[in-house]
Amino acid sequence: MSIAETMIPPQAPPPAPPKPYTLSRFLGSVMLGIWLALGVGVFLTVVNGWDPEKFSRYGPSFLSGLGVTLTLVTSSILMGAVLSLPVALGRMSKNKIWSWLAYAYVYFFRGTPLITQLFLVYYGLGSFRPELQSVGLWWFFRDAWNCALFTFTLNTAAYQAEILRGAIESVPRGQHEGAAALGLPERVAFFKIILPQAMIVALRPYGNEIILMIKGSAIVAIVTVFDLMGETRRAFSRTFDYQMYVWAAVLYLLMVELLRNVWGWVEARLTRHLKR
Numbered sequence: 001m002s003i004a005e006t007m008i009p010p011q012a013p014p015p016a017p018p019k020p021y022t023l024s025r026f027l028g029s030v031m032l033g034i035w036l037a038l039g040v041g042v043f044l045t046v047v048n049g050w051d052p053e054k055f056s057r058y059g060p061s062f063l064s065g066l067g068v069t070l071t072l073v074t075s076s077i078l079m080g081a082v083l084s085l086p087v088a089l090g091r092m093s094k095n096k097i098w099s100w101l102a103y104a105y106v107y108f109f110r111g112t113p114l115i116t117q118l119f120l121v122y123y124g125l126g127s128f129r130p131e132l133q134s135v136g137l138w139w140f141f142r143d144a145w146n147c148a149l150f151t152f153t154l155n156t157a158a159y160q161a162e163i164l165r166g167a168i169e170s171v172p173r174g175q176h177e178g179a180a181a182l183g184l185p186e187r188v189a190f191f192k193i194i195l196p197q198a199m200i201v202a203l204r205p206y207g208n209e210i211i212l213m214i215k216g217s218a219i220v221a222i223v224t225v226f227d228l229m230g231e232t233r234r235a236f237s238r239t240f241d242y243q244m245y246v247w248a249a250v251l252y253l254l255m256v257e258l259l260r261n262v263w264g265w266v267e268a269r270l271t272r273h274l275k276r
Helices: 023-048 052-091 096-111 114-134 144-170 173-181 186-201 203-223 228-239 243-270
Strands: none
Touching: 023 243, 052 096, 052 144, 052 203, 052 228, 052 243, 096 144, 114 144, 114 203, 144 186, 144 203, 173 186, 186 203, 203 228, 203 243, 228 243
16 A cells, blocks of 8 residues: 555645624624715715706816815925925934924924914915015915915925935945945935935835825815815805715815825835845
């Protein structure tokens, strides 16, 4: 008799033991049911109250506001990225004055609400109109759009500087030593070796910062910038139909979800060499 005939044939794995139905599972099921009921209720309410006339009348305004929101967020993110690099380098500088100034800038813009910063620029600088006119800057700060863009750029630059600083400091010390062993100048080593590795680490925090900026951009409607939320408020003031805010919520959700998926794809492509 061969060894193969005496071996025990493969057996199916034993069934997993049933999970006990605990109190936490029960509460989770109840909350899930409540959320589903609320979602279905909102959906049915919107469908039953759908008004094609309002949609055709205010739909173009919503799309115009959406374009303003995307332009504001994109412009502030890009300009903030440029400003964040010297701020991050200042945070890591051995020069105490430069390091302290960068720390104070980051501390202020990360420690105060974005709406407070917007009011300080829009209303606060408006109190210095004669001084701004004397230096030729009033033409910029008298426009609500410019004030919003200026505030958002300074705010996101502070957050991006901290993201970039943490990512740069996470690069192993051996990378610096290897570049020095090859005789590469510090500037070349930083931009060709250190910074690319740091940007991979910073990808996900950067995506979170962009999402926060998209949602935070709604506050510019308070200072008469007709972005998506501004157009929503104007449409609601004329119709008193709460569905205007439902449409705005759907558009914000679509923006965030689209960005999340695109950013996830970009991250997967750039980090595919790290996966095993």
